[in-house]
Structures are given as C-alpha cells and as structure tokens.
Amino acid sequence: MATLLYRIGRFSYRSRRLVGAVWLAVIALAGVAAATLSSPTADSFAIPGTESQEAFDLLQERFPGSSPDGAAARLVFAAPDGGTVTDPAHQQAIADAVAQIDAGPQVAEIVDPFAAGLVSEDGRVALAEVTYVVDFFSLEAQTRETLDDAVETARDSGLRVELAGTAAEPEPELGSELLGIAVAALVLVITFGSLLAAGMPLLTGVIGVGVGVALVTAATAFVDLSTITPILATMLGLAVGIDYALFIASRYRHELATGLPGDEAAGRAIGTAGTAVVFAGLTVVIALAGLSVVGIPMLTEMGLAAAVTVAIAVVIALTLLPALFGFAGRRMLSRLPGLRSRAGDPEDDDVPRASRRWAGLITRHPVVALTASVAGLAVLALPVLDARFGLPDEGTYPAGTTQRQAYDLTVEGFGPGFNGPLLVIVDGEGAEAAAADVAAGLQDLDGVAMVTPPEPDEAGRTAVITVVPASGPSSPETERLVETIRAELAGPNAPAGSTVLVTGLTALYIDFSERMSQALLPYLLVVVGLSFVLLMLAFRSLVVPVKATLGFLLTMAATFGAMVAAFQWGWLTGLGVDEVGMINSMLPIIVVGIVFGLAMDYEVFLVTRMREAYVHGEPAVGAVTTGFGHGARVVSAAAIIMISVFGGFVLNEAADIRQLGFALAVAIAVDAFVVRMTIVPAVLALVGDRAWWLPGWLDRLLPNVDIEGARLTGALEDQNRQRVAVSPSEP
Numbered sequence: 001m002a003t004l005l006y007r008i009g010r011f012s013y014r015s016r017r018l019v020g021a022v023w024l025a026v027i028a029l030a031g032v033a034a035a036t037l038s039s040p041t042a043d044s045f046a047i048p049g050t051e052s053q054e055a056f057d058l059l060q061e062r063f064p065g066s067s068p069d070g071a072a073a074r075l076v077f078a079a080p081d082g083g084t085v086t087d088p089a090h091q092q093a094i095a096d097a098v099a100q101i102d103a104g105p106q107v108a109e110i111v112d113p114f115a116a117g118l119v120s121e122d123g124r125v126a127l128a129e130v131t132y133v134v135d136f137f138s139l140e141a142q143t144r145e146t147l148d149d150a151v152e153t154a155r156d157s158g159l160r161v162e163l164a165g166t167a168a169e170p171e172p173e174l175g176s177e178l179l180g181i182a183v184a185a186l187v188l189v190i191t192f193g194s195l196l197a198a199g200m201p202l203l204t205g206v207i208g209v210g211v212g213v214a215l216v217t218a219a220t221a222f223v224d225l226s227t228i229t230p231i232l233a234t235m236l237g238l239a240v241g242i243d244y245a246l247f248i249a250s251r252y253r254h255e256l257a258t259g260l261p262g263d264e265a266a267g268r269a270i271g272t273a274g275t276a277v278v279f280a281g282l283t284v285v286i287a288l289a290g291l292s293v294v295g296i297p298m299l300t301e302m303g304l305a306a307a308v309t310v311a312i313a314v315v316i317a318l319t320l321l322p323a324l325f326g327f328a329g330r331r332m333l334s335r336l337p338g339l340r341s342r343a344g345d346p347e348d349d350d351v352p353r354a355s356r357r358w359a360g361l362i363t364r365h366p367v368v369a370l371t372a373s374v375a376g377l378a379v380l381a382l383p384v385l386d387a388r389f390g391l392p393d394e395g396t397y398p399a400g401t402t403q404r405q406a407y408d409l410t411v412e413g414f415g416p417g418f419n420g421p422l423l424v425i426v427d428g429e430g431a432e433a434a435a436a437d438v439a440a441g442l443q444d445l446d447g448v449a450m451v452t453p454p455e456p457d458e459a460g461r462t463a464v465i466t467v468v469p470a471s472g473p474s475s476p477e478t479e480r481l482v483e484t485i486r487a488e489l490a491g492p493n494a495p496a497g498s499t500v501l502v503t504g505l506t507a508l509y510i511d512f513s514e515r516m517s518q519a520l521l522p523y524l525l526v527v528v529g530l531s532f533v534l535l536m537l538a539f540r541s542l543v544v545p546v547k548a549t550l551g552f553l554l555t556m557a558a559t560f561g562a563m564v565a566a567f568q569w570g571w572l573t574g575l576g577v578d579e580v581g582m583i584n585s586m587l588p589i590i591v592v593g594i595v596f597g598l599a600m601d602y603e604v605f606l607v608t609r610m611r612e613a614y615v616h617g618e619p620a621v622g623a624v625t626t627g628f629g630h631g632a633r634v635v636s637a638a639a640i641i642m643i644s645v646f647g648g649f650v651l652n653e654a655a656d657i658r659q660l661g662f663a664l665a666v667a668i669a670v671d672a673f674v675v676r677m678t679i680v681p682a683v684l685a686l687v688g689d690r691a692w693w694l695p696g697w698l699d700r701l702l703p704n705v706d707i708e709g710a711r712l713t714g715a716l717e718d719q720n721r722q723r724v725a726v727s728p729s730e731p
Contacts, residue, residue: 015323037222047296072131073147074163090157092157124413187640204241204321209309239642242641244313245317293519294523363685373675389588391584395581421467424466425500431456445488451467451468482510523593567582584656595664606676608631620684620692621688
C-alpha cells in the first residue's frame with residue numbers, strides 16, 4: 001500500500017493542474033447537485049419493530065391527519081396576578097388568537113381551550129393546541145407569521161403567552177463551528193510557523209466538508225434525512241479533514257527539509273503518513289457505518305452520511321493536498337519571523353522538545369505513569385454510576401426559552417403529565433366496548449392523572465384513549481406507567497378479540513431509549529471486532545490492538561462521567577453548559593462510534609512512528625521515545641484542533657448538539673493527552689519487544705500492509721545507491 005500511495009503522491013504533485021481541475025469539477029458538480037436536488041430535511045422519528053411505532057402507523061391509517069410527523073404548537077395563556085383567563089377581555093383575546101390561527105394556512109386543527117375545557121381549576125392558565133398538515137420543515141413563512149401574530153394579539157390584552165411544540169422550534173443553524181475553525185487556524189499557524197503551510201489543511205478540510213455536505217444535501221431528493229445529519233457530517237468532516245492534512249503536511253515538510261525534491265517529498269509523505277491516514281480513516285468509516293446495525297433509520301443515515309464525508313476527506317488528503325504542495329513548492333518551508341524560534345519543524349529531530357522529555361519521563365517510570373493515569377480516569381468516570389439516559393423534553397430547555405416557560409406554566413396549571421400524554425390504541429372488532437373496559441382499567445392504575453373517553457374511528461374498529469400521567473414525560477415514573485399498561489392491559493390481558501397498544505411521543509421516546517441500550521453491545525462487538533483486525537493488520541501485533549481497545553473503554557467511561565457531572569449535576573452551569581437532568585439516549589452509541597474511530601486515528605498516527613523506528617533497528621524502549629518525539633507535537637496540534645471544532649458546537653442552541661459537541665471535545669482531550677500520549681508509551685515501555693509480537697502462524701496468514709513504509713523506504717534507498725554507483729561511469 002505504501003508504494004501505491006507513494007506513486008499517487010508523486011503523480012498528484014507532478015500533475016497538479018490536472019488534479020486541481022478534477023477537484024474543481026467535483027466541487028462544481030456537487031454544488032450543482034445540492035442546489036438542484038435538495039429537499040427539506042425530515043425529522044421523522046421512526047423506530048421499526050417497536051409497539052409505539054406500530055401504533056403510530058395504525059393511527060395514521062385509521063385517523064387521517066394524525067401523523068406524528070405533522071408540526072404542532074401549544075399556546076399557553078396565563079392571566080396576570082389577580083386575574084383569570086375567563087375575564088371577558090382575556091377570553092375575547094384568546095378567542096381572537098384562536099380564530100386568527102384557524103384562518104391561517106396549513107392548519108389541520110386548533111383546539112379552543114374553552115370549548116375543550118383546557119382551563120386550569122384556578123382559572124389562571126389555558127391551553128390551545130394547534131396541529132398542522134405538514135411537518136416542521138414544510139411550514140411556510142406565512143404560517144409562522146400567523147402564529148407569531150396570534151401570540152402578540154393575546155399579549156396585547158395583558159396576557160402572558162408562551163409557545164411550545166415543534167412549530168415553535170427555531171430552524172437549526174450552523175455557525176458556532178466557525179469559532180472552532182478560528183482556533184484551528186491559530187494552532188496550525190503556531191505549529192507550522194507559516195501561513196501558507198497552515199492554510200493548506202484548513203483549505204482541504206473546508207473543501208472536504210463542502211463536497212460531503214453538498215452530496216448529503218443532494219441525497220435529500222431520494223431519502224429522508226434528519227436535521228442533525230448534515231451537522232454531524234460537518235462536525236466530523238472538519239475535524240478529520242484538517243487533522244489528516246496536518247499529519248501529511250507535517251511529514252512533507254520534514255522530507256522537504258532533508259533536501260529532497262518536491263515530488264519525491266510528496267510521494268514519501270503520502271506513502272508513509274498517507275498510509276496511516278488511510279487506516280485511520282478506515283477505522284472512522286467502519287465505526288460510523290456500523291451505526292446501521294442498530295436498525296434505526298435515522299442513525300443509519302447519520303452514520304453513512306458522516307462516513308462518506310470522512311472518506312472524501314481521506315481522498316482529498318491523498319490527492320488534492322500533494323497537488324497543492326506542487327503549487328506551493330519550497331515555500332512550504334517558509335516561516336513567519338515572529339514564530340521562527342517557537343514553531344520549528346514539527347518533525348525536526350535536532351530541536352529539543354517537551355515531547356521527548358515527556359516520553360523519556362514515562363518510559364523511565366512506566367508503572368507510575370500508568371497507575372496515575374488509570375486512577376485519574378477512574379475518578380473522572382465515577383459520576384457515570386448515576387447516569388440517566390433518555391430523550392430530553394421541553395422541561396430541560398434553558399430557563400429563559402419560551403418552550404421552557406410554556407412547560408412550566410402547563411405544570412403549574414394542569415400538572416406535569418399534560419406535557420407528555422400517552423395514547424392507548426384499542427383495535428379490533430367491537431373496539432368501542434373494549435376501549436370502555438380498557439379506559440376503566442386505566443383509571444385504576446397508579447400514576448394516572450386523567451383518562452379521556454375513547455374516541456372511535458368512523459368504522460368503529462379502532463379507538464383512541466388519551467392518558468395523562470401524574471408525572472412528567474421524561475420521568476422514571478412515566479416509564480414505569482407505560483410498562484404497567486403494557487403488562488396489565490395489553491397482550492394476553494387485552495379484551496378478547498382486541499389489540500391494545502401504547503404510543504404517543506413519550507412512549508416512542510421510551511421505546512427508542514430501550515432500543516438504543518439493546519443495540520449498544522452488538523454495535524461494540526461489530527465495530528471493535530473489525531477495528532481490532534484492522535489494527536492487527538496495521539501493526540502486526542496483539543498487544544497494540546488490545547491496548548488500544550482498553551484505552552478506548554477508559555476514555556468512554558471518563559467522558560460519560562464528565563457528561564453526568566455537567567448535564568445532570570449542573571457543575572458547569574455557570575460556565576454556559578446548561579443542566580438538562582439527563583443524557584440524550586442517542587449519545588452513547590453515536591459517541592462510541594465517532595470516538596472509537598477518532599481514538600484509533602491517534603493510535604495509528606502515534607504508534608506508526610514508534611513501529612517505524614523499531615522496524616528500522618532501534619531498541620523497543622528507544623523506539624517509543626523516538627516515535628513519540630516525531631509524532632507527539634503534531635498529534636497534540638491535531639487534538640487541539642478537534643477539541644476546538646467539537647467545542648464550538650457546545651454553543652449551539654439545540655440541546656442534543658450541545659451535548660454531542662461537549663462529549664466529543666471531552667473524549668478527544670482525554671483520549672489524546674491521557675490515553676494515547678501517556679498510557680500508550682507507558683504500556684509499550686513495560687512490554688518492550690513483546691509489543692510487536694505476533695504468533696508465527698498468524699503472521700504468515702495476515703497480509704503485510706507495511707503501514708510504516710519500511711519496504712518503500714528500503715526500495716527508495718536501493719534506488720539511490722544504484723544511482724550513486726552508476727553516475728561515475730556516465731559521460
């Protein structure tokens with residue numbers, strides 16, 4: 001592989017105009033495809049094979065217009081102190097607001113609070129429920145304006161009005177990631193000491209994200225993609241695109257500084273660092289594509305879209321980057337005068353660096369370093385014992401948002417269960433009579449605040465019962481209530497000839513969390529197993545893959561410990577990280593997939609240089625120090641870049657994006673600086689030569705992919721010796 005990539009690097013350098021033209025054409029085609037084929041994203045929350053999804057599908061069939069994908073809004077009216085919503089002026093203002101919305105576009109139904117009895121016992125709070133015939137992303141501007149105008153109409157009378165529901169959500173936007181890019185640019189300038197050298201990883205990273213997200217956008221014409229899909233693709237594409245280019249550019253500058261011509265330096269950089277990039281990219285792609293084993297369409301599309309973006313980043317790093325080297329020439333070695341003394345060549349062995357001193361300290365005291373690191377991560381991981389996973393509701397929004405205000409007013413006027421009612425579906429012959437029996441049974445259950453009379457469909461085959469729990473939608477008590485209904489009133493205990501199903505967004509979220517927890521172990525086995533084989537192929541070792549996997553588990557424990565402390569316990573609330581009270585149940589499997597791939601990136605980049613030194617004859621412990629000295633500074637810069645990019649998403653308004661950005665930033669910090677740069681050299685120093693041992697039968701069975709480029713280096717040295725031997729006899 002190293003030889004093939006060497007040829008690709010030389011070709012791209014020498015044929016830079018052709019390669020550049022091809023990539024310009026790709027960028028243009030991707031942009032045209034995105035502009036002409038894009039469709040709105042669709043956040044349908046389908047979970048095939050679950051009871052709640054089966055019930056939702058039945059509702060959509062028997063009660064047209066009740067699709068869970070339709071946008072909805074809840075207007076919460078609260079009278080000022082000393083007044084009630086039934087005061088004539090306030091009641092008229094509410095009636096006017098309801099009529100205004102009802103006359104607007106795309107409205108399926110609006111429930112008048114006075115006609116439906118949605119007024120609190122003390123008369124201070126009233127609820128108006130609005131459903132739309134389209135989903136959130138298909139709402140027209142006029143529809144949103146009508147909703148906002150109705151709110152202002154009611155407020156003009158002195159009422160307090162808050163909005164909840166999907167129709168009240170702001171459209172998700174990118175923008176906070178720009179802060180991460182700015183930090184990445186600063187790190188690159190300090191690392192290389194050159195604006196030109198720093199600009200290339202940024203340029204290729206942005207191009208990779210642009211092409212990847214454009215293709216994802218174009219794909220919306222053929223498949224339904226969620227809102228978070230392009231955001232995740234952007235997050236990962238930026239991080240790995242910049243990092244991969246950083247590793248190759250650093251190696252290219254090193255080769256160029258030795259006096260090699262540009263094409264030869266580019267070939268060697270792609271043949272060595274590029275090989276590591278290919279294997280690192282493969283681990284990320286495997287981890288992301290592995291999300292499909294969960295069986296949830298939304299996760300599958302997210303993983304595949306992000307995997308495509310990462311694959312594009314790898315191809316750009318192997319082809320476009322060496323072409324850019326050709327355009328820059330030896331100016332890649334130029335440095336800014338103010339940074340000359342601090343930003344020496346990251347690969348220069350003659351410059352004393354803290355990384356070599358750190359590696360020397362660890363290899364001299366490996367037991368102390370290993371024990372201290374593991375103990376520290378164990379302490380950081382302790383809060384994970386209190387972890388609570390679920391899908392946050394509007395009660396977890398920041399206190400100043402209208403959604404949180406609407407949630408709190410609903411709790412104040414009607415109880416927490418009104419924010420997440422359950423729907424019990426009774427289907428079969430004689431559904432009306434069976435539904436009456438089920439409704440009576442529901443009223444006898446603990447934890448039920450209210451049960452509405454059954455509502456049958458036109459054919460009388462299906463009836464819907466609304467159940468208001470006494471607890472909030474994300475509380476453990478509501479989860480137990482759903483389990484109780486399914487155990488005591490459904491299945492074999494359902495009325496004869498009838499099927500009883502529990503659904504509603506609350507039940508759907510509960511089923512989703514259960515599916516995620518069930519899928520985590522199979523996912524880990526698939527991803528870790530495939531990546532273990534990949535690492536064994538790359539390093540021809542058993543110790544390295546085992547160590548890499550165990551280190552990753554430590555990283556994940558510490559990451560979710562920090563998540564619990566920040567988002568459940570609220571330890572960082574004063575620093576802008578809002579307390580949510582739970583961890584999004586999607587995060588474990590998504591973060592595991594992403595972080596495993598990225599953790600293996602650092603494992604590959606750092607350990608490759610150690611194995612390269614070992615293969616070229618250095619003793620085992622000396623190879624650890626040498627390899628660490630070669631790669632640590634660049635790995636540190638890469639980690640800081642990733643932390644910055646991911647950390648920028650903590651500023652996003654969406655709670656799930658904030659949690660994801662925080663988790664990824666913490667995980668990269670822990671994995672890069674504690675696991676890979678402390679535990680890894682300590683373990684390798686302890687095991688010595690055994691780190692690179694592979695059973696003979698397995699060694700013969702596995703192909704030698706030569707990730708460290710030993711055969712490539714040997715072949716190039718032979719060619720140089722032949723040239724030297726032939727040159728004196730030439731005329």
